[in-house]
Every structure is written in structure tokens, then in C-alpha cells.
Amino acid sequence: MKTLAILGAGGHGRVVADAAEASGQWDEIFFFDDSWPDRTCNGPWQIVGNTKQLENDAKHYGGIVIAIGINRIRLRLSQEMEFKGGRLAVIVHPHATISRHAKVGKGSVVFAGAVVNIGATVGHACIINTGATVDHDCQLADGVHISPGANLAGTVNVGTCAWIGAGAAVRQQIAIGADVVVGVGAAVVHDQPAGVTVVGNPAKVLRTS
Numbered sequence: 001m002k003t004l005a006i007l008g009a010g011g012h013g014r015v016v017a018d019a020a021e022a023s024g025q026w027d028e029i030f031f032f033d034d035s036w037p038d039r040t041c042n043g044p045w046q047i048v049g050n051t052k053q054l055e056n057d058a059k060h061y062g063g064i065v066i067a068i069g070i071n072r073i074r075l076r077l078s079q080e081m082e083f084k085g086g087r088l089a090v091i092v093h094p095h096a097t098i099s100r101h102a103k104v105g106k107g108s109v110v111f112a113g114a115v116v117n118i119g120a121t122v123g124h125a126c127i128i129n130t131g132a133t134v135d136h137d138c139q140l141a142d143g144v145h146i147s148p149g150a151n152l153a154g155t156v157n158v159g160t161c162a163w164i165g166a167g168a169a170v171r172q173q174i175a176i177g178a179d180v181v182v183g184v185g186a187a188v189v190h191d192q193p194a195g196v197t198v199v200g201n202p203a204k205v206l207r208t209s
């Protein structure tokens with residue numbers, strides 16, 4: 001019996017569970033969330049405990065995924081679960097396409113319609129969301145989120161916990177720093193230093209952290 005534990009019972013968590021179920025790799029799927037015991041289900045799946053309980057039981061699950069949208073929190077909790085003896089799972093929807101010559105790190109999820117092309121590396125605890133593309137030789141550090149429909153051209157470097165917004169596009173060979181936020185629909189044509197939020201076409205700095 002292979003059981004997946006998902007921490008974070010929100011909408012993103014439901015998409016993770018749905019992809020895991022569709023993959024046919026898991027016999028049972030349970031949620032953990034700090035809203036438990038007030039909430040006991042997340043869509044068709046049960047919520048059976050909170051963060052503390054999952055930490056205590058981490059080593060008893062076949063796999064654990066942290067389904068929390070905030071990149072720094074998702075990465076920290078993924079590291080903590082591993083420290084407690086948990087095995088971080090990789091969840092890939094059967095309609096995602098990942099080159100056999102690409103790498104996807106522990107605790108990462110790749111949703112339906114996403115593509116990760118040859119030579120790309122996706123770090124730990126990343127989200128490659130619905131219909132996003134990560135083209136050849138891109139390097140994504142840990143905790144990165146590529147939102148639905150965003151496109152990274154070839155050989156893009158994305159720093160730790162950066163967030164590429166829905167429908168954004170990034171020109172080839174661009175470097176995006178840690179904790180950068182790229183707004184919905186932006187076109188990134190220049191390198192971006194750590195911590196900035198950029199929007200528009202061409203993308204310009206909206207704020208620095």
C-alpha cells in the first residue's frame with residue numbers, strides 16, 4: 001500500500017492530489033493542514049492531521065509533497081520533512097512531457113500540459129504548473145514556481161524561490177535572480193537581479209524587495 005501525504009489543503013493541493021491520482025502511482029492520498037480538525041476534507045480527499053502530526057509520522061508515508069504556494073515556505077517545509085525522515089515525492093501528471101534527459105528534483109510537481117525539455121534541470125520543491133514550458137537546458141533552482149502557461153525559452157536560469165507569473169515569457173539565456181517575481185503576462189528580455197518584482201512588456205521593475 002503506497003500512501004501519499006500532501007501538506008496544504010488548498011486549491012493547489014487539490015491539483016497535486018488530482019495529478020498524483022491520475023499518475024496511478026499511489027494507492028491512498030491524505031491531506032494534512034493546520035485547519036484540521038475544523039476542516040476534514042479537501043474535495044474528495046480526507047484531511048487527517050496538521051503539520052506537527054505529519055512531521056511526527058513523516059517516515060511512515062510512501063511520499064510527501066508540500067502543496068503550499070509561497071515558495072520560501074514550501075521549500076523550508078520540504079527540507080524539514082526530509083530532516084524528519086520523510087521521503088519527498090515527485091508528482092508528474094501523465095499528460096506532462098518530461099524529457100528523459102531532463103531532471104526534476106524531489107518534492108517537485110509537474111502538472112498537465114507542462115513540458116520540461118532536454119537538458120533542463122528542475123530543483124527541489126518546484127512547481128511546473130499547468131501548461132508551463134521549460135525549454136532546453138534551463139536551470140531552475142529549488143523552490144521555483146513556473147505558473148500556468150508561462151514559457152521559459154532555452155538556457156534560462158531561475159534563482160531560488162523565484163516566481164514566474166501566469167502567461168509570462170522569458171527570452172533565451174536570461175538569468176533571473178532568487179526571489180524574483182515576474183508578473184502575469186510579462187515579457188522578460190533582460191537579466192533580473194534577486195528580489196525584484198517585474199511586470200509588462202518589456203518587463204520593468206515594479207518594486208525591489
Ligand SMILES: CC(=O)SCCNC(=O)CCNC(=O)[C@H](O)C(C)(C)COP(=O)(O)OP(=O)(O)OC[C@H]1O[C@@H](n2cnc3c(N)ncnc32)[C@H](O)[C@@H]1OP(=O)(O)O
Pocket residue numbers: 129147148164165166181182183184185186197198199200206
Ligand atoms: C493556478 C494558479 O493560480 S497559480 C498562480 C498564478 N498567479 C500569478 O501568476 C500572479 C502573479 N502576480 C502578479 O502578476 C501580481 O499582479 C504582481 C505580483 C506582479 C503584483 O502584485 P501586487 O504587488 O499585489 O501589485 P498590485 O496589484 O497592487 O499592482 C500594482 C501596480 O502594478 C500593476 N500591475 C500588477 N500586476 C501587473 C502585471 N502583471 N502586468 C502589468 N501591470 C501590473 C497594477 O495595475 C498596479 O498599477 P497601478 O498602481 O497603476 O494601478
